[in-house]
Amino acid sequence: MSSIKVECVLRENCRCGESPVWEEASSSLLFVDISSKKVCRWDSLSKQVQRVTLDAPVSSVALRQAGGYVATVGTKFCALNWKDESAVVLAAVDKDKKNNRFNDGKVDPAGRYFAGTMAEETAPAVLERRQGSLYSLFPDHHVEKYFDQVDVSNGLDWSLDHKTFYYIDSLSYSVDAFDYDLLTGKISNRRSIYKMEKEEHIPDGMCIDTEGKLWVACYNGGRVIRLDPETGKRLQTVKLPVDKTTSCCFGGKDYSEMYVTSARSGVNPQTLLQQPEAGGIFKITGLGVKGIPPYPYAG
Numbered sequence: 001m002s003s004i005k006v007e008c009v010l011r012e013n014c015r016c017g018e019s020p021v022w023e024e025a026s027s028s029l030l031f032v033d034i035s036s037k038k039v040c041r042w043d044s045l046s047k048q049v050q051r052v053t054l055d056a057p058v059s060s061v062a063l064r065q066a067g068g069y070v071a072t073v074g075t076k077f078c079a080l081n082w083k084d085e086s087a088v089v090l091a092a093v094d095k096d097k098k099n100n101r102f103n104d105g106k107v108d109p110a111g112r113y114f115a116g117t118m119a120e121e122t123a124p125a126v127l128e129r130r131q132g133s134l135y136s137l138f139p140d141h142h143v144e145k146y147f148d149q150v151d152v153s154n155g156l157d158w159s160l161d162h163k164t165f166y167y168i169d170s171l172s173y174s175v176d177a178f179d180y181d182l183l184t185g186k187i188s189n190r191r192s193i194y195k196m197e198k199e200e201h202i203p204d205g206m207c208i209d210t211e212g213k214l215w216v217a218c219y220n221g222g223r224v225i226r227l228d229p230e231t232g233k234r235l236q237t238v239k240l241p242v243d244k245t246t247s248c249c250f251g252g253k254d255y256s257e258m259y260v261t262s263a264r265s266g267v268n269p270q271t272l273l274q275q276p277e278a279g280g281i282f283k284i285t286g287l288g289v290k291g292i293p294p295y296p297y298a299g
């Protein structure tokens with residue numbers, strides 16, 4: 001008997017909600033609205049939202065060990081001071097690609113901030129292809145580039161033993177794995193561990209659970225799917241009441257709840273009537289599996 005419950009906890013009307021991150025210290029969910037250039041923090045206790053608007057599309061946010069946050073803003077890795085709403089540039093990438101911006105990002109278990117880029121879209125999933133690259137910002141603020149030729153750099157996470165890096169380039173319709181060397185931050189041996197089914201549409205954001213299984217938000221698919229990276233099999237599908245589900249993370253008490261972001265951009269007017277919560281933040285309870293706390297950026 002399933003007791004899975006999906007509820008819209010915040011009707012934020014995000015144009016492109018992304019990068020949900022649980023901040024345990026404040027019982028809050030951080031997320032971004034990329035095209036609105038906003039970082040948001042939803043307090044799960046008071047239900048209040050604080051919003052900080054930056055001067056360029058902000059595609060991911062992460063905790064910072066020193067306090068405050070880091071975010072990918074335009075093509076820059078930035079430190080974000082929440083109180084005075086200021087962003088300080090730590091490093092810039094893709095300087096020769098004026099039409100590029102960062103997309104999804106996440107911190108690795110050693111405190112490096114990984115994020116990839118893409119060409120700006122003219123419509124959802126319509127863009128100049130192979131313009132993106134994957135980077136990471138080390139704690140000393142130097143940047144390493146892993147590879148280029150990326151279409152839409154998206155979901156990423158690490159296995160529980162830190163020996164595998166999982167990565168999604170959305171338009172490949174594949175979830176990939178690499179061997180990961182935590183000590184050096186190097187990746188190698190790329191392979192696909194899951195190919196999307198037609199009705200699952202585009203793989204977007206991703207997170208891992210305490211059993212080492214991957215959860216992938218399916219853009220246009222209105223669902224999150226649970227994958228076994230060892231067997232390459234889909235284990236579970238949880239449907240949401242909006243099509244453009246963009247990313248997911250665990251949070252809440254003991255990381256037993258899942259939070260899912262969504263997008264409103266590109267949803268046509270008729271669909272919006274049936275999906276008024278498009279662009280909202282959803283909470284899934286009763287999954288029976290937990291997540292792990294996000295790693296903070298160590299620099």
Ligand SMILES: O=C(O)[C@H](O)[C@@H](O)[C@H](O)[C@H](O)CO
Pocket residue numbers: 016017018034103104121123124125126152153154170171202204219246
């Ligand atoms: O949310 C993101 O990661 C991108 O910025 C979005 O624009 C969509 O996911 C993309 O269109 C699907 O490929």
Ligand SMILES: [Zn+2]
Pocket residue numbers: 018103104154155204205246247
């Ligand atoms: Zn994404």
